[in-house]
Amino acid sequence: MRKSRQEAAETRQRIVETAAEEFRRKGTAGAGLSDLMAAAGLTHGGFYRHFESKDQLLAEAAAAAIQSLDVKLADTIGKKKGARARKAIVDLYLSRDHRDDPATGCLFGALGSELARADDATRATATAGLKNFVSLLADTFEGDRAEAERRAIVMVSTLVGALTLSRIVDSDKLSAAILTDAEQAVSAR
């Protein structure tokens, strides 16, 4: 039954990535270890060969989600600069696709209020991810760096808030309006 080191490392990675999706899809409490391990193609007994606790997995899953956000943002920016890069990020972030697929989307939008109650390791990861997001956006503003960062912080706040609210609301019309209005307001700045 023993697997090679490489296979074990791949398994671990698969668990983390599966968890990153399941947590975003169902919430941290809603995603049980048993379901989660099954989703990764394993039985739940093996979990503790890889992790000390569910909290540790959450911290690593948060890191994976942050990393995938970084990659998506970098891909979206591509070779664009300034306002065009910024618009590409905003369009992606406030798209209906993003709203309708929390599992592969932004960690802050999917787990925002739960992250505020998470343990230190998870919050530290989230904080680093937020700083990076802000920094990428700040790069798209010209002029004074401190001012650019301030604008980026506000923009991220608007993006996260709008995405969260668009997912709560039970009216398609209002949900779409939130995305559209935020997109236009943010692009106009």
Added chain:
Amino acid sequence: MRKSRQEAAETRQRIVETAAEEFRRKGTAGAGLSDLMAAAGLTHGGFYRHFESKDQLLAEAAAAAIQSLDVKLADTIGKKKGARARKAIVDLYLSRDHRDDPATGCLFGALGSELARADDATRATATAGLKNFVSLLADTFEGDRAEAERRAIVMVSTLVGALTLSRIVDSDKLSAAILTDAEQAVSAR
């Protein structure tokens, strides 16, 4: 042991209000019925004399939280109009006090990502509350109503996002910057 109708009604109200705080403080999964009933000064067995399920309580607690937000906003506005009313709301919403006391604060900030996964009744309540919040803010903008509502929607998004992020972050400095930057940006509009 039987209580009078009035006492029973008061008990029910107390449970709902206690729950509204506990859910915001600990999250919907983190707040157990047993703890919650104890916090309301009761044993947990009596819960089902008042409610059909935990989900029903959540829906009513959400309504209570929404109502208390309405009251706070109305109190804050008082007799102020336009930009002054708007500034008062923003100052209150993005205050350190609000950030540090989710239990009595905005429902969207405290439970945002969990509300997106809540049942229909709870989401309907949240949607109605959001519409009211938007409407109050729209009243502070002059000119075209549709445009005022668009601006209000964006502003609420920024407020909710900034509050949520300020609670996640493990750096006091960044947390304070999020509140301050959002406040200044939003006030400048």
Added chain:
DNA sequence: TGTACATCAGTGAACGCGCGTTCACTGATGTAC
């Protein structure tokens, strides 16, 4: 390179625990006459 032994990834069953929910019971309140 081959052999003997130790390691450990993964399985599947089991553990204790706290959860939401149910229930028998108590006794004050409400109702009927």
Added chain:
DNA sequence: TGTACATCAGTGAACGCGCGTTCACTGATGTAC
């Protein structure tokens, strides 16, 4: 107004269930010589 009975708010114990966690076991992999 008084009396007899029904109602039901609240108690406290119990229920089944799924959770996170533990453990004995298997057998392929890794290590030592």
